[in-house]
Amino acid sequence: MNKQQQVKLNNWPFKIGEKAQLTWISAPFSKDKKIMIHAYFRANGRTKKILLDWGTLPALAIQHYYINGDINKSTASTDTEEVDITISSNNVTFSEREWSIFGTNDKDISRSFTVSYNDKKYILPLIEVVRSILAPNRFLLYRLFEANSFPQYFIEYYETNKLHLDFSLQYHRKYTKGTFLYQLVWLLTNPDIRKVFEDVAFTFINTGILKFDWIFKQPINIKAVVKTSSGGGTILRI
CATH class of the missing domain: 2.40.50 (OB fold (Dihydrolipoamide Acetyltransferase, E2P))
Structure with missing residues (x-):
């Protein structure tokens, strides 16, 4: 297939x-x-x-x-453009509000971050942070809601400036290639990123809510598809 x-x-x-x-x-x-x-x-x-x-x-x-x-x-859509944005932790705020879904009677909660960059403000939906930064592939998406499940798939141990991963048979071979492996290593070796990832499971299991704080210490550089406005815009895709 x-x-x-x-x-x-x-x-x-x-x-x-x-x-x-x-x-x-x-x-x-x-x-x-x-x-x-x-x-x-x-x-x-x-x-x-x-x-x-x-x-x-x-x-x-x-x-x-x-x-x-x-x-x-x-x-x-035609009213978008690609924008390079650097997200720094001291320029991010979180907000949530009730949202009526256009064309339906359904309601949901909109959760997003507001990112300030170059004197403009960009709305970054929380779900896009998950989709593009925390868990951009199926393996990480499914692990996101499982508490402490990584040991089922690999054993990790560290030497000076080295990370060794021994994968179990449960870890699909395709996720040892290219960007899949780089994403996993980036997640494992940045304690702040890993903490956010692991805290998601705890919060979701106890509350049923996908929600987290922006505690990433390092600046994150993204290239985003943005629906622009005079003051910034809304990030549609990273």
């Missing part, structure tokens, strides 16, 4: 060739012992809610357009 087939939705509610914009990604929730999300797509004045596995999150980007349920491919 190729990558495109793996991420094509069977429950796509729109017509063939109809372009639908992803307008909202819900907070994750437990259903039948799995972590799920609702994704809201809108086309031709209709908003449809689709139940998706949490593992599809890397393919989803707010306000991007999708066709025929193929979430492997998306296009940004």
